[in-house]
Amino acid sequence: MDNNKSTRLANKLFPVKEEYEIDILDIPAEKRKLNTETYDFTVSTIVEYISEKHIDIPMFQRGYVWNRAQASRLIESLIIQCPIPVVYLSQNPDETLSVIDGNQRLTSISLFLNDEFPLTGLATYPELDGFKFSELDPRFQRHIRNRTIRCIVILKDTHPQIKFDVFERLNTGSVKLNPQELRHGIYNGPLIEIIEELSNISQFKKATSTTNDKRMKGEEMILRFFALYDNWQDYQKPMTTYLNNYAENNRFFDQNSLERLEEIFKVNFNKCLELYGEYTFKTFDENKKRLKSNTALFDAQMISMSNINPPMEQLEKLNKEMVLEKLTELLGNEDFYDSLTKGTTDRNTVHKRIIEYTDFLGKILN
Structure with a gap:
């Protein structure tokens, strides 16, 4: 018996995934139903x-x-x-x-x-x-x-965005599930599993202030990095549907793709730690006080690092005091700081902080 025939037919009838555009306005009216x-x-x-x-x-x-x-x-x-x-x-x-x-x-x-x-x-x-x-x-x-x-x-x-909307409507517990908690169940698979594993790295928890993370903030940050790393130039708000799209489309990544993503994350994260030390992903005042983890800054530092991709040896040789002074100046720039604190998921704001931070990092390295 030719088992391949059965497999080929099953692949046609029960495909592992489908590619969707998540923006609700792009969903044809006839598909906006349960x-x-x-x-x-x-x-x-x-x-x-x-x-x-x-x-x-x-x-x-x-x-x-x-x-x-x-x-x-x-x-x-x-x-x-x-x-x-x-x-x-x-x-x-x-x-x-x-x-x-x-x-x-x-x-x-x-x-x-x-x-x-x-x-x-x-x-x-x-x-x-x-x-x-x-x-x-x-x-x-x-x-x-x-x-x-x-x-x-x-x-x-049923269109995945319609599903997600229904899940939110059914989310009637005493403590509402947030979007990442919903994704953890809705899009459960190899991608979510590797994200969960990475979010438990102790250095990452410390850098992102997620040591006592009970609401999957760390997982969502890593998902943001993967999604923006994939193609931040095409980012469209809202962030929730942008991340849903990435999680849905890449839910069943093969092992090679997962290992590549894991390596990309670890390499860029370790480079950020080398360059910024205890100030990694943190905003702070001119006195280097009031350190606070900032998700938008996480986006900017991780994506800019992957954009430029400097060798670790170059980062190790840099004067860290100089780096910190330059970073203090950047965070003191009201226009840039606003991109970290106001309308942080607007398309123009996401693009602005990544472009400006990539330019900032490039100047430090030259």
């Missing part, structure tokens, strides 16, 4: 799908946070046939499903059916407190397995 299907999955099917990775539960910023009493009440709701809120899933290009809304519910059900915790704090059936799933009477087990949960699946042919 394409969905509704399924009533049994609990048994859901647990099986999770086990087989057909349903993926991305670890957003908060991951699994329900306590055992909350999870137990959900199981009790299944037993007494109390309606369970709708779960929203996103269909991926490979036909797998990612959870958009319902992470806590599905994780709780999966954990309980895998004997990970006993029931506790039940209100209607306190007699079942202390029982794990395998310890319940088989009739209870069958009853729970056979309960259905309504799932709305956002189909893969």
Whole structure:
């Protein structure tokens, strides 16, 4: 049997990714709609799908946070046939499903059916407190397995920007997920994984003031660098959709491309550390005080370094006091400082600070 025929057909029917322009105004009107299907999955099917990775539960910023009493009440709701809120899933290009809304519910059900915790704090059936799933009477087990949960699946042919908009609308937790936290689940894949790994470099955390980063600020900064490095000349606001575009289009980068990106980031980051030391990515006053990490300055320093690409040996020989004095002068320039603090994601502002900083760096090196 020619397995290649199957693979070629699958590649046509289930392509790994599609190229999209994210600007909502560029999306044809007929594509600005949500394409969905509704399924009533049994609990048994859901647990099986999770086990087989057909349903993926991305670890957003908060991951699994329900306590055992909350999870137990959900199981009790299944037993007494109390309606369970709708779960929203996103269909991926490979036909797998990612959870958009319902992470806590599905994780709780999966954990309980895998004997990970006993029931506790039940209100209607306190007699079942202390029982794990395998310890319940088989009739209870069958009853729970056979309960259905309504799932709305956002189909893969829905435009990714429309998907992102829907995810934001469904983002109703007590602490709202920010755009990078959403991307971490929506565009989960090799690119997001390498970004997460790079964001945990201790020197990077120190330079960007993200040592206690609980909202993925560091990850978004690295994604910004990759996106701007790719083609900052074509940057268009808003920054959120610009980064969504890059994350979507490059979600499944191959290993060689990922290794190249990792090397590019590390090389330019280490060069910035060599040149600016403790002032890397920091704004400060004329007395070298009040150091504050600045994302716009991060863009300017990293992209200008990659634009000029000086050898490390040249940077090592530079007079760092001279560099710091010149940088102090630049930050004291009101026009340039405004590009770091006002309208920082406007197209003209992004271009301005990268061009001016590249010119600044070039003069230091000559």
